[in-house]
């Protein structure tokens with residue numbers, strides 16, 4: 540197999556980025572790695588997380604022989620991109636909340652950000668809001684519960700629709716007199732686009748749902764200029780064996796996972 544583009548996430552969220560990559564770079568050799576032993580990342584302590592992400596990504600890049608690493612995780616990217624770039628010899632492409640494209644399309648200038656507890660309050664995220672959405676009201680919602688629901692969906696279980704509705708509720712709090720109505724929601728966690736249908740169904744009205752998948756795929760296509768074409772199932776890597784996760788990865792075109800031993 541050609542040296543693959545390695546997609547990394549804490550769990551199955553990066554598979555939403557895999558979908559975008561397959562669309563933009565059909566046939567490109569892909570590998571997938573997730574730190575399912577330590578999922579979810581969204582409530583973990585920063586210093587510990589930086590070390591853990593470095594250890595898992597280093598092990599996965601070495602095991603896959605990757606030519607580039609896509610950190611398909613907002614929680615990891617808003618914290619550890621610099622550290623990863625310092626420690627790895629391959630190009631590293633990150634994923635950050637799509638605040639800029641959301642601000643570009645919002646007509647009412649009120650946007651929502653759905654992300655993990657960590658991502659909604661990271662300085663990186665607050666800078667994105669200040670730099671690209673200074674004239675918007677941004678309602679930030681910690682939506683960690685949706686991570687688990689997306690994990691359930693990928694292993695073949697039904698997501699809990701009531702839990703999804705409850706998690707989204709703060710987005711729809713009635714605006715007080717004169718306040719603009721929210722018309723655009725940023726999916727600032729790669730798990731969430733996997734639940735797009737359930738999110739649309741749970742919303743009380745039509746809004747634009749914006750994720751980073753396409754933008755990442757565009758960036759990867761610029762960095763990896765001549766991707767090899769390879770029809771074989773790409774390798775996958777986990778940090779804890781899990782039979783149902785293996786079935787989920789197979790549905791996205793990946794070979795049975797090998798278990799990494801990060802240092």
Ligand code: DGL
Nearest residue numbers: 552580581613614728729
């Ligand atoms: N998929 C990850 C993200 O984009 C986070 C999930 C987690 O909390 O581990 O932020």
